[in-house]
Amino acid sequence: PETKTFCLHLYKAKLSPDGFERVVWTVNGTYPGPTLVVTKGDRLVIHVINNLGVSTSIHFHGFFQRGTNWYDGVPGQTQCPIPNNTTFIYNFTVPDQSGTFWYHSHHLAQYVDGVLGAIIVKDPDDPYQNDYDEEVVILLSDWYHNETFTLLNYYLSPASKGLEPRPDNGLINGRNIYNCKWAPVSYKCIDNAGLSKFNFVPGKRYRLRVINTSALLSFTFSIDEHAMDVIEVEGMMTKRHTIHRLIINVAQRYSVIVTADKLVSNFWMRADLQIKCYYAIGIEHLNSYVKAIVHYEGANHLDPTTKGWAENLNRLNNCIDLNTSDLKPFFPENVPAKSDQTIYLNVSFEKDASNVDRGVVNGSTYAVDVDNPTINQILFKNQTLFQPNQNVIGHFNTSQVIDIVVYNGVTGEHPFHLHGHTFWVLGSGPVGTKPDFSKLNIFDPIKRDTATIPPEGWIVIRFEANNPGIWAFHCHIEWHVEAGLVAQFIELPHELRKLKPPADWEQLCIKSPNPYNDLI
Ligand code: C2O
Secondary structure: OOEEEEEEEEEEEEEOOOOEOEEEEEEOOEOOOOOEEEEOOOEEEEEEEEEOOOOEOEEEEOOOOOOOHHHOOOEOOOEOOEOOOEEEEEEEEOOOOOEEEEEEEOOOOHHHHOOEEEEEEEOOOOOOHHHOOEEEEEEEEEEOOOOHHHHHHHHOOHHHOOOOOOOOEEEEOOEOOOOHHHOOOOOOEOOOOOOOEEEEOOOOEEEEEEEEOOOOOOEEEEEOOEOEEEEEEOOEEEEEEEEOOEEEOOOOEEEEEEEOOOOOOEEEEEEEEOHHHOOOOOOOOOOOEEEEEEEEOOOOOOOOOOOOOOOOHHHHHOOOOOOHHHOOEOOOOOOOOOOOEEEEEEEEEEEOOOOOEEEEEOOEOOOOOOOOOHHHHHHHHOOOOOOHHHOEEEEEOOOEEEEEEEEEOOOOOEEEEEOOOOEEEEEEEOOOOOOOHHHOOOOOOOEEOEEEEOOOOEEEEEEEEOOOEEEEEEEOOHHHHHOOOEEEEEEOHHHHHHOOOOOOHHHHHHHOOOHHHHHO
């Protein structure tokens, strides 16, 4: 194991990912930010230099942070935000994880403005290491031409009627084209800004690490004429499973192996935005067929003329996720046979006193209290009671096995993410169905950290609450986070108190200004 040090310098820059120029909140001047590559067992020392003009925080999505809960990066739960013109150093190890991860701001909707990038954790014992020759990181994202403070001000007002901001475009590795006739006149915009291009050497096998960094929408990802074999779901290796299209929801990750075994030519890579999951209002100018080019070495440089896989009408008319019941763990899982506690959650949207639509979990919308994070209440105030709007949905003083049953009361889907853990997906079902607890899969379920709750459907997940800390459980649709669709678990607070936070820990909170001033 080594110590790997990285600098993430956050600052604003004018960029034109799709030809439309806007202020992008960059990491080291680029969008997406740099890919961090480490090896299982390494220590990551990450200097976050904040020159955004407002406070921030960085979350390392999918990492357990065992013993380092204060580096999980959640304002209001595990830290106070990093003030502007300040450097904060995240410092944690990855003793028992490998696979495809990402980092992103967890403060307000900053990741949607650009503060994100991939993290790859290599495993020296990767069971597939001889089955591919090269690795390619592919970040998919919906993309907005306005900065999120504008979008949020409108979304969180009665005027929006709860309609989430609609993207203007979709990007593959930060690139796409846009039709500038749709751009407001005073903005800089160039047509044909260019697509991402992936060079394939004929005969080589590629491990594509696909990450959906969207704010709202799921993607269907494919490469014309090339089937792909899924081998990884969010750090869990799976048995090879061949598919033609990979449906990937917000914050999810998969690795697939693709072989460059076709005649030397160019092929479309496609990432279709799943607009059916959120009804099609305000997207008249959205081209939901996002593309990149797979260029075989030796081919001409003309655009591909290939056709996509034959459309499946069922997919086009519904909002559905990848059928993950086809994915099987590569290494057998030891799923606990039963849970010690089952937590039932109802997720919905309701109007608050000012007529704004809020995300609610069991009747309560989450209100972030950035200057008084839960971790400080546990560490320094021995607090055991929390305000209802802190949405503490589990407080575990001993290690135990937890089942969460989530019912989705609305017609949109919700990709729920649990911090500090992976969980087994025991079952899920669409509208009109109810969980049959005798039919849950405790034999060979996949384990992941972000799973979709189908529209008006349900999911049952199981995890071991044995990691001391405050762990967020929230919908990863960033607009829903800001609307309050967030909850938290408090795990083993006695153990957490035995751990030592960084020396200047309380100083961070004293220096931090109220981030809601950031919005004005
Ligand atoms: Cu990817 Cu709570 O976040």
